[in-house]
Amino acid sequence: MITKPHIEIRNLNTFYEHQQPALVNVNLTIPRNQVTVIMGPSGCGKTTLLKTFNRFLELTDGTRIAGEVLIDGVNIYDPDQDVTEIRKKTGLLAQRPYMLPMSIYENVAYGLRIHGIKRGRELDLAVRHYLEIAGLWDEVKDRLHAPATRLSIGQQQRVCLARGLAVEPEILLGDEPTSALDPISAAHIEARLLELKKDYTIVVVTHTLRQAKRLADYVIFMYMGEVVEAGHARQVFEDPQQERTRGYLSGQF
Amino acid sequence: MVRSWHFKPRHVAETVAKFFMLLSFLIVAASLLSILWTVLSRGLPALSWEMISQTPKGGYYLGKEGGILNAIIGSLLLAGGGTLVALVISLPIALFLETYVMKTRWARYVRLTLDILWGIPSIVYGAFAFTLMLAMGLRASMLGGIIVLALLEIPIMTRAMDEVIRLMPEELSQASLAVGASKLETAIRVTVRQMLPGIVTATLLAFGRGIGDAASVLYTAGYTDRIPTSLSSPTASLPLAIYFQLGTPYPEVQQRAYASALVLTLIVLIVSLGSRLVSARLGRFINR
Numbered sequence A: 001m002i003t004k005p006h007i008e009i010r011n012l013n014t015f016y017e018h019q020q021p022a023l024v025n026v027n028l029t030i031p032r033n034q035v036t037v038i039m040g041p042s043g044c045g046k047t048t049l050l051k052t053f054n055r056f057l058e059l060t061d062g063t064r065i066a067g068e069v070l071i072d073g074v075n076i077y078d079p080d081q082d083v084t085e086i087r088k089k090t091g092l093l094a095q096r097p098y099m100l101p102m103s104i105y106e107n108v109a110y111g112l113r114i115h116g117i118k119r120g121r122e123l124d125l126a127v128r129h130y131l132e133i134a135g136l137w138d139e140v141k142d143r144l145h146a147p148a149t150r151l152s153i154g155q156q157q158r159v160c161l162a163r164g165l166a167v168e169p170e171i172l173l174g175d176e177p178t179s180a181l182d183p184i185s186a187a188h189i190e191a192r193l194l195e196l197k198k199d200y201t202i203v204v205v206t207h208t209l210r211q212a213k214r215l216a217d218y219v220i221f222m223y224m225g226e227v228v229e230a231g232h233a234r235q236v237f238e239d240p241q242q243e244r245t246r247g248y249l250s251g252q253f
Numbered sequence B: 001m002v003r004s005w006h007f008k009p010r011h012v013a014e015t016v017a018k019f020f021m022l023l024s025f026l027i028v029a030a031s032l033l034s035i036l037w038t039v040l041s042r043g044l045p046a047l048s049w050e051m052i053s054q055t056p057k058g059g060y061y062l063g064k065e066g067g068i069l070n071a072i073i074g075s076l077l078l079a080g081g082g083t084l085v086a087l088v089i090s091l092p093i094a095l096f097l098e099t100y101v102m103k104t105r106w107a108r109y110v111r112l113t114l115d116i117l118w119g120i121p122s123i124v125y126g127a128f129a130f131t132l133m134l135a136m137g138l139r140a141s142m143l144g145g146i147i148v149l150a151l152l153e154i155p156i157m158t159r160a161m162d163e164v165i166r167l168m169p170e171e172l173s174q175a176s177l178a179v180g181a182s183k184l185e186t187a188i189r190v191t192v193r194q195m196l197p198g199i200v201t202a203t204l205l206a207f208g209r210g211i212g213d214a215a216s217v218l219y220t221a222g223y224t225d226r227i228p229t230s231l232s233s234p235t236a237s238l239p240l241a242i243y244f245q246l247g248t249p250y251p252e253v254q255q256r257a258y259a260s261a262l263v264l265t266l267i268v269l270i271v272s273l274g275s276r277l278v279s280a281r282l283g284r285f286i287n288r
């Protein structure tokens, strides 16, 4: 199963305010149409790494980034790159779902309206389509125009999925996307991610080893801002090469 | 019930603190009630249909017939206009602060400036605007009044909105940015919606200050017994109506001042209840 990498990271260093380093010399390749899981102890830089893929890091004042992140061979930090286009290409599932202050329908239609992609009947169909993919259609089809905030957290996370997918990204990022959910909703999201990987490149941060094992095709293990080990899931889980990976996998931190 | 009185400094401090909290609450509640009581008991007997449906006739200020319709309409126009102008200016400032300069030094300067402006007494605004109008060759007019009230209201409105926007979770705007919306689109489509109840409250707060202010409109809008017909007409206002009527030596006219105060209070009450209702309807979609 050899595929061209979808995301390539070269000599990436990032700093928060006051020159606090968060990522140190990160070099990585992330395979296309697979689930890549990022693991590591709290504070090791997982969220930071994820935020470099959709240029969310620059939303925090005082951050600095050196190095390259290439998506399909193009450095997204090139000055001539359009940041909204990059973000359109990379969907995001955050740790907690946040509903836009609108109806369920409008939440899903939001990106399509912003980019002026679809309107009218076509928009209705698109909203339905993505709610179906997110596995939410049957639950909400009778109250599409009700406030999205009235949904349960688990349903809201699926609205986020539909909202993200609607603008037809190529990459799906998840920062502990199930950590705020109940087990059933979490399983729901996991199932969706596994279905979606045939069409999307998925990168997920998780703290649960079991979830990592269920989802991962490819694993990145980080420690204190550095990538310690990266490789195919089976290989990293069964025969980790690094001492620290072994320690983490056996629950030492 | 048996109580043991061990001396515990922490308990004493707690009791003293509670006492003072209760005291200050009572003072506030009592002043509110006594204000309402004064206005109602003195104003209600003098309040009549004639009073709110007619302009002052010849001997109105001597106790003869007429009403304060000129001041009611004038106040609504001045405060309504001033609030509208202030809204058009304040909302973009508040959004700009949030969207582009959030925690930078510039944002601090802008906030500090607004806070200082907020604290400046309204007579100073009046004097400033009056000087400006003289220089521009303008007479006391509705336009002058609207401008000065807008100036007076902008700091209040902007800071009130700013505080609301700052409560908005960062992740909410990120949810919009994540699908490729620009910062401007996010501000207009998400932030404004999310803060709609806050915008209403801020607008109300500013309207309340605008409609109740006498000092700033004294020289800028002037006073007249007629209903204004254009932006350049001098325009009466309720606070000044109260001031003039209270200043006469006739008890009947003084009573009318309280009736005018009652009308002013009612206007503020109706406007605030009405907009609460609207904002509750609009607020259904909001992310809390």
Ligand SMILES: Nc1ncnc2c1ncn2[C@@H]1O[C@H](COP(=O)(O)OP(=O)(O)OP(=O)(O)O)[C@@H](O)[C@H]1O
Residues within 6 Å of the ligand: A016, A017, A020, A021, A022, A040, A041, A042, A043, A044, A045, A046, A047, A048, A049, A060
């Ligand atoms: N906004 C910020 N300003 C300054 N330092 C930050 C900021 N965000 C994160 N950091 C620091 O950067 C490092 C990496 O943080 P990051 O959030 O990427 O960790 P993480 O691996 O996602 O942790 P967790 O598993 O707890 O979510 C940490 O040391 C953190 O304290």
Ligand SMILES: [Mg+2]
Residues within 6 Å of the ligand: A046, A047, A048, A175
């Ligand atoms: Mg994190």
